[in-house]
Each structure stands twice: as C-alpha cells, then as structure tokens.
Amino acid sequence: MAQALTRLKESPSQTAGPYVHIGLTPNFGGIGGVYATDLGATMLNDKTKGERIGLRIRVLDGTGTPLRDALIEIWQADANGFYNSAAELRGDADPDFQGWGRQPTDMETGLCSFETIKPGRVPYGDGRLMAPHISLWVVARGINIGLHTRLYFSDEEKANAEDPILARIEHRLRVPTLIAERQGDIYSFDVHLQGEKETVFFDS
C-alpha cells in the first residue's frame, strides 16, 4: 500500500431552490429591513472608469420558457482588463469597480438586467489576449450545480476570432451561443439550458 492521500472532498452542490431570493436578494424578495441593500445590486459609481453598458439576460428551459426564479452572478475585469481580486498580480484594478454583480430574473418576465462597463482584455495562460468577456454563473430551482459560462460581445469580432476559449469549441455552430447582440448600449443574451441552441457551459 502506498501512503494515503489526505485531501478533503469538495462539499457537494445542491440546488438553490425556488426561494433563493430570501438569502441572496432579500429586498427584491420582499424581506425588507434586514440588509440595507441587496448585495451586488449596484456595480457602478460616478467615478467608475469605462464605457457604460447594459446587459439584458434571460435563461430559457428546454421548452424555450424563460425561468422566472433564476439568479445570475457576473464577474468581470475593469476597463483596463484588471480584476479587483487578491489574485490579480499584474496591476491595480479600478478601485471604483468591484467587478461583481448579482441580479434575479424578473418574477413575471424572466428578464435579468445589469448596468456595468465593458471589460478590457485579459491574458490567457500563455500570454495571448482573451477577447473581452464577462463570466456568468447561473443558479435556480432544478439546477443541481451552478452553471458557468461567458458572455462575449458581438462588436468584438476580431478579438472573438482569436479568443483561446472560443477556439476550443469543436462545433463552430455553437460559438454564437456565447455572443451577446448589441443594440445601442444594450447587449442581449439568452442562456439556453438545453435543446438545439443550448449554451456552451464550462467545466473549468
């Protein structure tokens, strides 16, 4: 017998369930007076650097029906491509931009909105630049483990064409599932949980 490996196992995931709002967006869920504001509701202040954009995101099930009980978190670099994180060693991120946001989908329409800035480019492990992107994490009733994906931008065609992650997608027909369409300052993005237009989800 060889020596035993003594690592622990990660705690297994469980669904966030239909009442995720109670814990993560209580003011939105109708529980006032416990927290002053819902965490992650506002990403910007007057001093935040960068181009203001809006994200309009929906999450659709296998029948094309929008989820009205999902919750989305986003994580992104600042306008210069720096993350506001202890693990960011390349430089200092904009102190007026945390880079993280959290929003529920609307209980009637299923629409989920973020007001943020367009992120700068971040290097991949080998030094090549990734295209501007926002990391998404989706949880909801019926989702046993949070789904990771990315939102890329339709007006970044050249950068998208050389992005090392998009390049890993074998079936090129699926690449557009990660690209948000621009109209004015708003990018629209549908996350399809399953079916023909199923979004590419990550194991990373």
Added chain:
Amino acid sequence: MPADAGSNRRPETGAFFQRDRNWHPPALTPDYKTSVLRSPQKALLAFDNTASEITGPVFGHAMLGELDADLIHNFAKPGESAIGERIIVYGRVLDERGVGVSGALLEFWQANAGGRYRHKKDGYLAPLDPNFGGCGRTITDADGSYAFRTVKPGPYPWPNSPNDWRPSHIHFSVFGHAFAQRLITQMYFEGDPLIWRCPIVRGIRDRAAVETLIAALDMQATIPFDARAYKFDIVLRGRRASLFENRPEGN
C-alpha cells in the same frame, strides 16, 4: 486588495483542482422533476482555469450589520424573537487541502420552525412567524471559522411527487477567494429520516458525499438553557501549488 486583512500571507494565485462531477449531483436527476427541462444535455467545455476563474471579489467585514448572523433577532420586533428550537450553527470553511479559507462570505436562508418560507411563492398553509425573516450572512475569520444563531427549520411538502417532503435544511451560499470556488449547497440535520427519502438529496449518488452535508449535533458547543449547537464544515475547491509551472507573468 488583500483577501486576508492583517495577514502577511502572500495571495495564492494557482489554478484549482478539477471538480469531481461524480461526487456532485449530475445536472439531470429525473426524480427531481424540475431538473428534467433545466439540465444541459451537451457536454461541458473543459479547460484549465484562466485569470477569469482564478480571481474573485473581495468582501470585507465592514459590510456586515450587527444582527446579520442572528436570525432569531434580525427580523424580530424589539424585545421579541423567532419561535422554534434555538440553535447555533458553527463550523469552518476549508479547502480540499484542509486549509482554512479566511474572508469567505457565507449567506444562508431557510424556512421557519413550521417549514414556511417568507416568500410570496410559498403557499404552504403553515403560518409565517412575524418575528422571522429567514436570511443571514457572515464572513469567516482568519482560520475559516464561522457561527450564526437561528431556529431549526421545519420540513415542508413540495409539489414533486404526490407526497414529497423536504428534510429540515438550511441553504448555504459560499464565496471563497475565486469565482471557480463559487458554491451553493444545503445543510441537513443529524438523524433526520427524511434525508434519505428526498429526491434532491438523492441526486447525489455517493452516500459518503451526502453524509458531508449532514451537520452533527454538538452538545459541547451548546449554550445550556439557551441553544443547542450543530457543527457544519464546508469544503471548497483547493488551489494547486504553482510549483514547476512555467507561465509568463499575467496568469
């Protein structure tokens, strides 16, 4: 920004151990009916962590209110408190290497003692407790420790099969040091016979994995004549050492 305020420890920047997706529940667990139309059917795209997964937001203790970790009082009228079995839930957030995760944001939510959630979509006939909201949060100490006070939630029926009841449980959302560690799970209570009947629990295929979600009654940590205690440790993905990695600056 330092994740460990007051610590001289160099921030860790390595990639994370891969997730064991046979240990986690799979996306499709048909006995949990809602998963049928909400589970991806195509394979996940695998790649090693990039800067986007290795980094994550920092939350400071300054954001916490005085009663954030006291669900017995944080929604109660002055001088009143929530009804139910008073308990303390405590534990540590560790990573897979056994290292305590400091500065981790924990958020939790639950039903009241009768199994009723304060949510407009919960139509269960058990009554609301006017002194119980059901949400709380805290941030782990330097060694990864946390604790909060609440009432033990009741089981409740849900429209899955005709007679399905959730075991008593508390939902946990955990933020470690990186977006790749993001986790939501549920804590169950030692000895509850509903645990092994629940289709959401049974989505986890390995019995040993389920057991890691069952909090232990700890009579040594109780406050006599006040509250019993349950111990619940949470494990997040561990970082690989960055030994022998030959990568240019920037990752």
